[in-house]
Amino acid sequence: MHADLEALLNLQEHDKAVIAIEAELAAFNPELAALDAELAQAQAELDGARKGAQDAELRRAELEGKIESYRVMQERRRQRLEWVRGAKEASTLMAELDLARTVLAKEEAEWMRSADRVQEAERRAAEVERLVEEARTAQASRREAIAAGQAASAERLAEARRRRDQAAGGVRRPLLQQYERIRRGRAPLALYPLHGEACGHCYTAVPLHRRQDILNGQSVTTCEACGVIVYHAPD
Ligand SMILES: [Zn+2]
Known part of the structure; x- marks a missing residue:
C-alpha cells in the first residue's frame, strides 16, 4: 500500500x-x-x-x-x-x-x-x-x-x-488538509474501503480507471460522488 x-x-x-x-x-x-x-x-x-x-x-x-x-x-x-x-x-x-x-x-x-x-x-x-x-x-x-x-x-x-x-x-501536509476538509463534510470518516465496484461510503459505482488506481494502491483516489478517499482493503 x-x-x-x-x-x-x-x-x-x-x-x-x-x-x-x-x-x-x-x-x-x-x-x-x-x-x-x-x-x-x-x-x-x-x-x-x-x-x-x-x-x-x-x-x-x-x-x-x-x-x-x-x-x-x-x-x-x-x-x-x-x-x-x-x-x-x-x-x-x-x-x-x-x-x-x-x-x-x-x-x-x-x-x-x-x-x-x-x-x-x-x-x-x-x-x-x-x-x-x-x-x-x-x-x-x-x-x-x-x-x-x-x-x-x-x-x-x-x-x-x-x-x-x-x-x-x-501525514503530508496537503493530504492532511484534504483529510480534514473531508471530515468537515457529511461523511463521518474520510477514508472508506472499496466495496466491490462501489464507494464504501455512498455506494456509487467507481469508474473502472479509478478502480484500477485504487486497486493498484499507487495514488490517493477520491469518490467522484461523495468526495471521500476510497482505498483497497486486501482481505
Ligand atoms: Zn462515495
Whole structure:
C-alpha cells in the first residue's frame, strides 16, 4: 500500500479512537440530566411547600391583626358604656357589643383553623425537605460513579488526542488538509474501503480507471460522488 494511504489510515484509526471516547463521555449526559431533573422537581415541590407554609403564616398574622383591632374597638365600647347616661344610647351600645362579640368569636375560630393550617403546612414542608435530602443522598453514590467515569474517560481522551496529533504529524501536509476538509463534510470518516465496484461510503459505482488506481494502491483516489478517499482493503 502507498505510504500516503497508510499514514492516512493510521490517522483515521486514531480519530476513530478519539470519536469512541467522545461518545463514551457524551453517554454520561442523559443520566446526569435525568438526575438533575429529578432533583429540580423535588426542589420545586419543596419551594411550593415552603411557599404554602409562608402563606399560611401570613394568613394567621393577618387574622391576629384583625382580632387585635376588634378587641381594641370592643374595649372602647365598654368604656363608653360606663359613661353613657341615656337608656336608649346604652341599649344601642349593648347591641353593638353583642354583635361585635359574635364577629370576634367567628374570627377567633377562623384564627384557630389558620393556626392548624400553619402547622399542617409546616409539617408538609419538613416532610418534603426530608424527601429532597433522601433523593440527594440516594443520588450521591451514582453521581460519584459518573464523575469517576467522566474523569477516567477525559484522561483517556486527552491521551488519544495526543496520539492522534502525533499520527497527523506523519501525514503530508496537503493530504492532511484534504483529510480534514473531508471530515468537515457529511461523511463521518474520510477514508472508506472499496466495496466491490462501489464507494464504501455512498455506494456509487467507481469508474473502472479509478478502480484500477485504487486497486493498484499507487495514488490517493477520491469518490467522484461523495468526495471521500476510497482505498483497497486486501482481505
Ligand atoms: Zn462515495
